[in-house]
Amino acid sequence: METQAATSPETVPSKTEKHPSGDSRFRILEVFAKRHGCRQDALIEILHKAQELFGFLDEGLLLFIARTLKLPPSRVFGVATFYHHFTLTPQGEHTCVVCMGTACYVKGADRLLATVEKASGIKAGETTSDAKLSLLTARCIGACGIAPAVVYDGEVTPRQTPQAVTERIKAWLNHGSH
Amino acid sequence: MDHIDLLETKNRELRTRKPLCLRVCMAAGCMSSNGQAVKDSLEKEIRAAGLADQVEVRRVGCLRLCCEGPLVASDPKGELYQKVTPDDAHAVVAALKNGNGELKRGDLQHPFFSRQMSIVLENSGVVDPERIESYIAADGYQALHHALMEMEPKDVVDTVFRSGLRGRGGAGYPTGLKWSTVAKTSGDRKFVVCNADEGDPGAFMDRSVLESDPQRVLEGMAIAAYAVGATQGYIYVRAEYPLAIARLNTAIRQAKQLGLLGGGIFESGFTFNVEIRIGAGAFVCGEETALLASVEGRRGTPRPRPPFPAESGLWGMPTLINNVETFANVPPILRRGAEWFAGIGTQQSKGTKVFALAGKIQRTGLIEVPMGMPLRTIVEEIGGGAPEGNQIKAVQTGGPSGGCIPANELDTPVDYESLVRLGSIMGSGGMIVMDQSTDMVDVARFFMGFCMDESCGKCIPCRAGTVQMHALLEKILKGQATLRDLQRLEELCDMVKNTSLCGLGQTAPNPVLSTLRFFREEYLHRLRSLPISPGIPILPNGSHHGPPVAEAAKT
Structure with missing residues (x-):
């Protein structure tokens, strides 16, 4: 990664x-x-x-x-x-990990990732300039039965849609910035 | 602890059981669908109804039908409730007393359940994975006791050999043969390592076993250690599986407390300790020599074999490495005998196999079926076929090392040899169903991207070859490739397959080769020099039509 x-x-x-x-x-x-x-x-x-x-x-x-x-x-x-798990740069306040395993992929994980990238203006592996959000991808989190899955701040969330991820990401990014 | 204590623990557990039981799935899938809140709500409801002395709310592992979670099973009614919410607690408790609340009841007669056969998963969804007494009540640790007290190590090896058990990690090497090599090799110390680095995307069998029945894996490892003469074990688990790690830690602690791990197990002279090693996100560490390097705290790069780990493994000592599911098969084999196990499955592939059924299929979840069952039965009967009346196009097995089996080969029996004949492999058990909307060239590119990122970089064919193959696949997807590019791709597949150092590189071309074999027209239709197929439109800018490819090409 x-x-x-x-x-x-x-x-x-x-x-x-x-x-x-x-x-x-x-x-x-x-x-x-x-x-x-x-x-x-x-x-x-x-x-x-x-x-x-x-x-x-x-x-x-x-x-x-x-x-x-x-x-x-x-x-x-x-x-x-x-090892991918170790990061040498600081992470944002929130993390969003889009699972890119095969089951998630055939169910549209790539569209979810593109949606988050668009909503946040960063690419996978990056952190927003205000350090609010780090966007990561995972090779497979083993939650294939509930694909496509996204992990928000360590919490695995099942059956995500572009609308759902946009809502989560927007809420994080807008929070506190009046 | 001796045998009397073991039986006493079992009897006490059975004696104190309440007459009614609600088993709540607390594996990762249902947990992420609010399973914990469902359990809390049920407990509260039962206290409120004054039924606390009659009803047990038991945390259990995977109840298998992940797509319908959170799942709750009710005993002795034999009902399964699906998509349970915390608000359903009242109806679930009312149903215990023959109330007829609004609940989504699962059909336990459906082939999804009725065609399964449980050996590895016999306790999954039954025992509480965080209480060793629950495992002991299900005859846990009887096999270890039997081995230590009534069998010589060589008899244990012989039993496993005669059972016909083969490695469940993918390659299918005979387990008994591996054990006998380690047993015969002399060394100051010997090690037993459990490979729980389930790296294949789309696979969650080992995760489920560890979350549902961790004691079984420990018992299997202890039996193996006795058989080969090891005193120290390691379980190498991926960091991506925090719940599995937590339950394993609990399991090890409890087993030590009862004297089922540690020094003088069952008051014999046999000592066995287990430590967990947490992986750090490197797919190559599923390869055994890379895994050993990682256990030693180094970069997880493979080394040439021979010497095999059985002769020279951890710190140069004889080391037995088996996968989670392989160890999980061992206690029942010792309890019920090699002949019983050898009677299940096919001539070459014995026993059952656990699969993680996912992708474009109605019923996703965890299944265990006898070896030799036709793929069609698995995907059409058990899995219920593709959703919304779509057609199944292919079934992918074996992850990035495997291949795509086309719909017209679905009558193939699932065993090690048949899958290899089709250019795929059994693999660890990921099974991803693809329907008509899946683009096979895109799938090949997806897996090649995976191998490219995960190549450890030690040997050139894999490090450079995967990058070149990925670039060629991108070019084909964009409609910019020629027939010459396709030939080059095939040449590269051949070169990388034959010259890479380890399994990662040697099998990296498999998804390309198998899609080329069965879906060649999808490649050909995209080549520049050939007429454009009406089915696969090429946009004026040269990119393939449709979101998956157009967007992925940018990243």
Whole structure:
């Protein structure tokens, strides 16, 4: 999955600046790593935890993980960029994941995606400039029985139509911008 | 825990059961259709009606007919309610007392249910996936006890071998043979790995098994570990399946508490621990050597085989890798015997297969049928055919590694060999039905786009070949290709198939090859040098008519 650097760095401040002076999430991450014995084969588990805590993996965070597990940074960057699940850019306030699995696709997922792209003005893999919405695609979320499915902020929603997705997206984008 | 404790747990669970039971589907499909609110509402209604000591509201796994969810089954009435809303709670509870409320009742005599045969899914929709006692009440862990106490490891391998069970992940390698290789190979440590990285788009069998009956998979893994001499297991699950991960975590914790995992299982000398490894979104990790690299915390790239993981797997140690459904078949085989299992299915393909039925079909959901059932029975009888009187055009099996089987081959029995003869594969069990409105070249392009994105980049034929094939398919779809381009596409298919490092590349051309084989005219009609077919209009700007292609071409 492409992760374009669509947002300016100001929209979400880098979390690493507070470190080591006190961002407690680093401490939580360290404890998590220790629970895995700081084993190098737990790298993916630790990246999952880091993304859960911070929302995305920036350079400082990846270097911190490399130091904690005593791994070369190249190995940590290599793994973090290999897997689609990990994102190195900040995500928007809301996420919309359009499932592009075969069952959803034959039931019009491509039209849903085009609808969201039109309504939001961004492409799959991008985040709106006001950091309200990140648009993503999934290869298959396994909800084929209720296709086409869209995941709004982690909530799988069945049998979506272009009208339904437009409503959801518009509500998010307009919210708070008077 | 010993055998007496196991039986006591079972009896206590059965003894304390209430006379009436509402089973509420709490698998991912129904959950996303408001299943949790339905369950909460039913519980509230039962308390309000003062029936709490008579009626159990049980959280269960998949009740299979996903398209009609949320589903609620009522025992002992034997009724199934479909599209239940929280407001229906009153009517559901009234129906328990023979009230006749307004409810959408499902027909359990419909072939969708009556033509199925449950082995892997026998507990799905029956047991509570978050309570180990519920699994034990359904004879859970009896097979493990039997294996540990009454069988030598080699007898377990032999039983699995004689059952004829073949790998359910796709390729169909004989499971017993794989087990015996790992058992024979010596190593300081051995590992058992469960491949739950169900990456094929359109497949949700393994997700359903893990969400509905996670203990069965753990029991199957423990039996395998005893048979091959392993002490540590890993389950590699996709991050996209959060509910399956949560239920597996609960299952592992509960099994440990009861002494059914960990040290000295059933007070024997056998030790087996299981850890979950969460995937991170890489289709190639379904390939076994890539999966092992990922379990070790590295980039999920495959390596050449041999050596096979059975000889040199995790950290160079002998490693057994089987798919979720394969492990789920093991406890019933040990409980009921190899001969029983071998009596189901065809000569070459034994037992049943779980399929995820989806796409342009009336009844979508999870099905389990005996091997050898004709595809026609599955899609027309069980699935009810295409909706709104449309015609089925093709059935896609095997995901991006499989192919499209045309409507005139629907009488083909579903077994490993027959599907391969048609240029498809059994695959893990995704079955997507396509109707007349589906454009087969677009389908080929869709799968090629998938393989292109998912190619790990390690070997050139796959990395570069998929990009070139995708570009050629785009060109054909836009009506800009010539016969020479089609020839080049076929040459590339042949090259990528024969020279790629792993299964991803070797099978990436399959969707193109199978659509070329059965729907060649759809390709030919789009070529520039040939007359335009009235059925497939070409727009003046050269793009194909219709939304799917026109819009997808921009992305």
